[in-house]
Amino acid sequence: MKTKLVAIAAGFAAVLLVPRAGAQTLDTTVAVRAGARLEMQNISGTVQVRATRRSEVRIHVEYDRARIEIDASPTLVQIRTVPRRGMGDADFTIEVPTGMMLAVNAVSSDIDVRDVCGEAELQSVSGDVQLACAQGNVTVGSVSGDVTASDVRGRLEATAISGDLTVTNARADVTAHSVSGDVVLDRIEGQDVSAETVNGDVSFAGPIREGGRYRFQSHSGDLTIRPVGALNATVSVSTFSGDLESDFPVTLTPGAGRFRPREFEFTVGNGNARLSLSSFSGTIYLRRGGAGARNENEEER
Amino acid sequence: MDEHLGERLSAYVDGALDGEALAAAEAHLAGCAECRAAAQDLRRVVGLARALDDRPPSRDLWPGIAERIGAARGAGVVPLAPRRRLVVSLPQLIAAGVALALFSASLAGTAVHLLGRGTAPAAVAAAPETALPLHVATAASSYDAAIDELEGILAARHSELDSTTIRTVEASLRVIDQAIAQARAALLRDPNNPYLNGHLRSTLDRKLDLLRRAALLPRVS
Numbered sequence: 001m002k003t004k005l006v007a008i009a010a011g012f013a014a015v016l017l018v019p020r021a022g023a024q025t026l027d028t029t030v031a032v033r034a035g036a037r038l039e040m041q042n043i044s045g046t047v048q049v050r051a052t053r054r055s056e057v058r059i060h061v062e063y064d065r066a067r068i069e070i071d072a073s074p075t076l077v078q079i080r081t082v083p084r085r086g087m088g089d090a091d092f093t094i095e096v097p098t099g100m101m102l103a104v105n106a107v108s109s110d111i112d113v114r115d116v117c118g119e120a121e122l123q124s125v126s127g128d129v130q131l132a133c134a135q136g137n138v139t140v141g142s143v144s145g146d147v148t149a150s151d152v153r154g155r156l157e158a159t160a161i162s163g164d165l166t167v168t169n170a171r172a173d174v175t176a177h178s179v180s181g182d183v184v185l186d187r188i189e190g191q192d193v194s195a196e197t198v199n200g201d202v203s204f205a206g207p208i209r210e211g212g213r214y215r216f217q218s219h220s221g222d223l224t225i226r227p228v229g230a231l232n233a234t235v236s237v238s239t240f241s242g243d244l245e246s247d248f249p250v251t252l253t254p255g256a257g258r259f260r261p262r263e264f265e266f267t268v269g270n271g272n273a274r275l276s277l278s279s280f281s282g283t284i285y286l287r288r289g290g291a292g293a294r295n296e297n298e299e300e301r
Numbered sequence: 302m303d304e305h306l307g308e309r310l311s312a313y314v315d316g317a318l319d320g321e322a323l324a325a326a327e328a329h330l331a332g333c334a335e336c337r338a339a340a341q342d343l344r345r346v347v348g349l350a351r352a353l354d355d356r357p358p359s360r361d362l363w364p365g366i367a368e369r370i371g372a373a374r375g376a377g378v379v380p381l382a383p384r385r386r387l388v389v390s391l392p393q394l395i396a397a398g399v400a401l402a403l404f405s406a407s408l409a410g411t412a413v414h415l416l417g418r419g420t421a422p423a424a425v426a427a428a429p430e431t432a433l434p435l436h437v438a439t440a441a442s443s444y445d446a447a448i449d450e451l452e453g454i455l456a457a458r459h460s461e462l463d464s465t466t467i468r469t470v471e472a473s474l475r476v477i478d479q480a481i482a483q484a485r486a487a488l489l490r491d492p493n494n495p496y497l498n499g500h501l502r503s504t505l506d507r508k509l510d511l512l513r514r515a516a517l518l519p520r521v522s
Contacts, residue, residue, distance in 0.1 A: 179477060
């Protein structure tokens with residue numbers, strides 16, 4: 001059975017509506033089946049999603065100058081904040097069953113999702129996005145906020161335009177993009193990992209797997225790569241005015257590279273993995289020991 | 302993909318191959334089901350994009366678009382009623398999305414193709430940048446058309462996007478433009494450098510991606 005609940009900030013609304021000074025509160029719970037999906041859209045405020053062992057979705061929201069629309073069925077719960085006269089704030093705290101699929105889109109709203117551990121697509125325009133524990137296809141992004149993801153299994157695509165992007169403890173293939181923020185990939189175990197930013201730094205720490213592909217790129221930022229464990233990779237380095245500092249021996253193959261501008265390739269171990277490092281004007285650091293991803297300048301401080 | 306047509310596939314579909322290259326491509330296609338299927342898919346996508354030019358706006362399309370851009374229903378939705386003057390039309394958004402997807406999918410191959418051959422189809426060779434070598438200018442000008450279109454969409458949406466977000470996007474575009482300028486300056490010194498050519502394309506891709514995201518941002522009012 002599908003239920004629809006509409007709470008209107010200015011008025012009458014539902015039994016569950018509890019008015020507060022300057023804002024209204026809505027608290028409702030809907031039962032869902034295993035494999036259900038939550039879709040929500042928020043304009044301004046915050047969205048917190050936490051896990052519960054119960055087969056239900058509990059929605060608690062404090063809102064102002066807005067209308068909250070909830071469409072619920074056992075397989076799909078949809079929540080929307082509809083602003084009134086272009087305004088509207090809503091702070092959501094939502095409990096969902098562990099493993100529930102989430103799709104959260106927000107404008108000026110932070111998104112914080114923890115311990116749900118299912119597929120997730122989290123996008124904010126100007127808010128921060130934090131995700132702790134997800135699996136499957138996972139997408140996180142923000143235009144002007146910071147993006148943080150941890151404990152991800154499967155496939156992660158992360159994007160931050162002006163904010164910093166941090167991914168930790170992921171057993172996943174990772175694609176990370178930023179423009180002016182730093183990209184930090186720490187304790188990443190993936191077969192296909194790439195990170196790119198324009199004028200931020202990129203740092204990576206994790207095992208370089210046999211047959212894996214790893215691409216790290218910046219325009220003016222530094223790259224600091226710290227392979228964990230044995231490194232068996234064909235390493236290609238490309239830069240225009242930057243430098244390479246490597247803890248690993250760099251033995252060039254005759255005829256395989258150019259030196260002005262600097263573009264060359266060398267092999268470490270059996271060369272099984274592909275490690276591509278390029279920075280137009282930054283320094284590329286290839287360091288031994290992946291005791292946490294951090295850029296070289298950080299370490300010097 | 303060396304054994305397959307790879308980047309030559311888009312050139313083949315575009316009719317840009319001739320002589321031995323065309324004969325080799327046709328010979329390969331005759332014996333390669335995978336490449337035939339890829340060529341068929343590519344033609345279908347090109348046909349779809351062409352068909353979009355004449356497709357009238359449809360009310361039925363909006364829910365999918367709204368879902369994609371995360372816009373709220375009701376007050377937060379750009380209505381599709383033709384009587385309302387839209388800052389950005391649905392066809393524009395669709396065209397931007399589809400054309401850019403198509404563009405992104407094919408341009409890398411096309412650019413590599415152009416850079417490799419050192420020649421250009423007439424459509425994109427019409428306005429090369431004189432300061433750069435022809436192959437670089439041609440590849441760059443291919444991006445310019447898409448960038449111009451998306452910048453126009455973004456400019457038209459200024460009034461419906463959050464001003465802070467606009468400033469962030471514009472600041473990020475300046476960062477990318479500076480990187481593009483530096484890459485182009487470097488290419489003037491070393492026009493055949495593979496890294497610099499790839500880096501310029503990659504940075505242009507970043508600009509396209511940012512503009513595409515900005516063009517599809519949900520409105521705030």
